[in-house]
Amino acid sequence: MAETAVLSTGSAVAPSHRRRTWVPYALLLPGLLWLVVFFVLPMLTLGSQSLQEGNVDDGYAFTGNVAIYAEALGRYWPQMLRSLLYAGVATLLALLLGYPLAYFIAQKAGRWKNIVLVLVIAPFFTSFLIRTLAWRTILSDDWFVTQWARTLRVTDLLQWVGLTANDSLLSSKFAVIMGLTYNFLPFMILPLYASLERLDPRLLEAAGDLYASPRETFRRVTWPLSLPGVVAGTLLTFIPAAGDFINARLLGNTQTTMIGSVIDSQFLRVLDYPLAAALSFILLIVIVTMVAVYVRKAGTEELL
Amino acid sequence: MNDKSFDTDNPYLRAALLRGLVSRRSAMMGAAGVSAAAFLAACGSAGKNPTPAGTGATGTTPAKTAAAAQDMSDTEKVVNWSNWTEYIDVSEDEKSRPTLEAFMKKTGIKVNYTEDYLDNDEFYAKVRPLLEGGQDTGRDVWVSTDWMVARLIRQGYIQKLDFANIPNAGNLEANFKNVEFDPGRLYSLPWQAGFACIGYNAKATGGKKVESMTQLLTDPALKGKVTLLTEMRDTMGLVMLEQGKDPASFTDADFQAAIDMIQQAKDAGQLKGFTGNEYTDGLSKGDIAACVAWSGDVASLKLDTPELDLTLPAAGYTLWSDNFVIPALAKHKKNAEKLIDYYYDPKVFKDVAAWVNYIPPVAGTKEALVADDPELGNNTLVFPTEDVLAKAHVFRPLTAAEETKYTKLFSALTTA
Numbered sequence A: 001m002a003e004t005a006v007l008s009t010g011s012a013v014a015p016s017h018r019r020r021t022w023v024p025y026a027l028l029l030p031g032l033l034w035l036v037v038f039f040v041l042p043m044l045t046l047g048s049q050s051l052q053e054g055n056v057d058d059g060y061a062f063t064g065n066v067a068i069y070a071e072a073l074g075r076y077w078p079q080m081l082r083s084l085l086y087a088g089v090a091t092l093l094a095l096l097l098g099y100p101l102a103y104f105i106a107q108k109a110g111r112w113k114n115i116v117l118v119l120v121i122a123p124f125f126t127s128f129l130i131r132t133l134a135w136r137t138i139l140s141d142d143w144f145v146t147q148w149a150r151t152l153r154v155t156d157l158l159q160w161v162g163l164t165a166n167d168s169l170l171s172s173k174f175a176v177i178m179g180l181t182y183n184f185l186p187f188m189i190l191p192l193y194a195s196l197e198r199l200d201p202r203l204l205e206a207a208g209d210l211y212a213s214p215r216e217t218f219r220r221v222t223w224p225l226s227l228p229g230v231v232a233g234t235l236l237t238f239i240p241a242a243g244d245f246i247n248a249r250l251l252g253n254t255q256t257t258m259i260g261s262v263i264d265s266q267f268l269r270v271l272d273y274p275l276a277a278a279l280s281f282i283l284l285i286v287i288v289t290m291v292a293v294y295v296r297k298a299g300t301e302e303l304l
Numbered sequence B: 001m002n003d004k005s006f007d008t009d010n011p012y013l014r015a016a017l018l019r020g021l022v023s024r025r026s027a028m029m030g031a032a033g034v035s036a037a038a039f040l041a042a043c044g045s046a047g048k049n050p051t052p053a054g055t056g057a058t059g060t061t062p063a064k065t066a067a068a069a070q071d072m073s074d075t076e077k078v079v080n081w082s083n084w085t086e087y088i089d090v091s092e093d094e095k096s097r098p099t100l101e102a103f104m105k106k107t108g109i110k111v112n113y114t115e116d117y118l119d120n121d122e123f124y125a126k127v128r129p130l131l132e133g134g135q136d137t138g139r140d141v142w143v144s145t146d147w148m149v150a151r152l153i154r155q156g157y158i159q160k161l162d163f164a165n166i167p168n169a170g171n172l173e174a175n176f177k178n179v180e181f182d183p184g185r186l187y188s189l190p191w192q193a194g195f196a197c198i199g200y201n202a203k204a205t206g207g208k209k210v211e212s213m214t215q216l217l218t219d220p221a222l223k224g225k226v227t228l229l230t231e232m233r234d235t236m237g238l239v240m241l242e243q244g245k246d247p248a249s250f251t252d253a254d255f256q257a258a259i260d261m262i263q264q265a266k267d268a269g270q271l272k273g274f275t276g277n278e279y280t281d282g283l284s285k286g287d288i289a290a291c292v293a294w295s296g297d298v299a300s301l302k303l304d305t306p307e308l309d310l311t312l313p314a315a316g317y318t319l320w321s322d323n324f325v326i327p328a329l330a331k332h333k334k335n336a337e338k339l340i341d342y343y344y345d346p347k348v349f350k351d352v353a354a355w356v357n358y359i360p361p362v363a364g365t366k367e368a369l370v371a372d373d374p375e376l377g378n379n380t381l382v383f384p385t386e387d388v389l390a391k392a393h394v395f396r397p398l399t400a401a402e403e404t405k406y407t408k409l410f411s412a413l414t415t416a
Helices: A002-011 A023-050 A067-108 A110-125 A128-138 A144-151 A154-161 A173-197 A201-209 A214-243 A246-251 A259-270 A273-298 B011-017 B030-043 B098-107 B120-132 B146-154 B167-171 B213-218 B232-242 B252-267 B279-285 B295-301 B333-343 B346-356 B365-372 B386-390 B400-415
Strands: A052-055 A059-062 B078-082 B110-114 B141-145 B189-201 B226-229 B271-275 B290-294 B308-311 B317-325
Touching (some): A023 A052, A023 A273, A052 A273, A067 A110, A067 A173, A067 A214, A067 A259, A067 A273, A110 A173, A128 A173, A128 A246, A201 A214, A214 A259, A246 A259, A259 A273, B098 B333, B141 B333, B189 B279, B189 B295, B213 B252, B213 B290, B226 B232, B226 B279, B232 B400, B252 B271, B252 B400, B279 B290, B290 B295, B333 B346, B346 B365
Parallel strands (some): B078 B141, B226 B271
Antiparallel strands (some): A052 A059, B189 B290, B189 B308, B189 B317
């Protein structure tokens, strides 16, 4: 939802010098309608829902109860902060893992390029839920992964660092962050690939001719030119990861709950609709603010 | 074998099954209900002639009656049944459900059996928007816990059963006949009853037994591998009993003390999470070392995973019942009633009971079972003895305001 908001500000600026023609407006219409029906209206409903009071038995009525926002933040700020932290770490890990791979696909893969690209996208052929459930099996106690990790004392290391609570890998911060990184990695790789693919090898040669070391070439040529991909990739990873509710539920424990699972439970189990709606709004505002600051800092508004 | 082992008029069982969501006025009648039951038990032959519930006042009168849809049963030979997991007999190869297959063969009615009832609140949240909007839920029958039945009746979301289609309903055990959550049994018939207890995987606990809630919530050997149920009445009931309080008569302070005990365990990293019926998978694999579990689940899982075991805590445990109900606008009500009728034949129900290991509500099941498998007749989980039932407790009925208040406290634990 948040990315739609960012994108829509761009599309609102329509050229006006050919005032007589209505075609551009007509072409905008389906998109605008889509936004109104699937973004503006739900947002308004959610907003009004957050200001209602009542209970499941008697129904909810609008009372303009703004205090719910304070209550929501007061009760769930740890989960909110945790979500931003986990999403941030997962985004960073995805960048570290994804950048070399994207670079390889774009510049070095040669005739393997298409195959590797398909491999990156392949996980999307199964559902998000199934992929996360698969990790539950992979990390479960009776599988070889955990057994080997125990033999190699990796579990002790993770426990010492505080990423796990005991000698299991599952149900821990480690598993949640790993799940987030895994699930959103392709969203990082694809935009990175798109911008690295356009990188002209002659620029790298030129840098070499001017006596730049490989490190210097990367810092002054490759990295700046791939920035649009980096910005797009981090946004596409961070935003859904911050609101994710599957990974924390399936791979975490009671101390790794993220705000997405809180909203999910409040909506679907506890049936406290106003609180859930207020939490959703707070999450939305926090993410939009962070993204706005980030995009401004990165100085790449024109690239989005 | 031993007739004393399962007294159908057992006052404890009867008292326990009275529980439901009712007004405070009727809650205070609870004591009267118990003594009436004890009186009936003394007479020895209650149940032949069902007396109206001793409790005249209940809060479960529906605010509106559930809408009925046009019944398509005769033209569409289908019934859609939503049930909890591990709650019906399964063949050796785990590929079919023999009693269901037999029903389909016998009646030609196809049963779409879905195990999508993981927890009462979650299921309610799933179907409520449909029921509220006057839409068909796509289900013809499901199995709800006692207190949820009370809520569904009150909100007019379930229909009265047509007992003309359920002649076998006469086989209902006397103990289950007059329950406070559905006075006169107009809307529901029980499917199973059982205990909430402690289940553990000996392989994952390192061979250690888990014998009390205190151990479950504090033993470092179980750290991070403990789950509790999202079912408030079971989890909170067990903790309150551990603290020496009776869930049948607790106060706000008692409830808060139990919340604090769980919160402490949570803050210490003892808990892996709160679950609905899906805990069975983790417990079998050993990812969950110990948990609050439902008795029959553990007993039937033990057949495949021998390292599983269960403890009925010495401090006491809770007793509940799950009941067939037919939702508003169900398209195949008559087929659903035929299905219920089919299971109320003890010759059929014994196969289910032998597999699920819960307390059967169908009279004659024990006799039919013992002929097949004498050992099962001595299973105190399926046919609880006086001793076992004496320690089984009931969560007291809650008023709507109490329900909201307690749920809020408990959900703050489970959702964050």
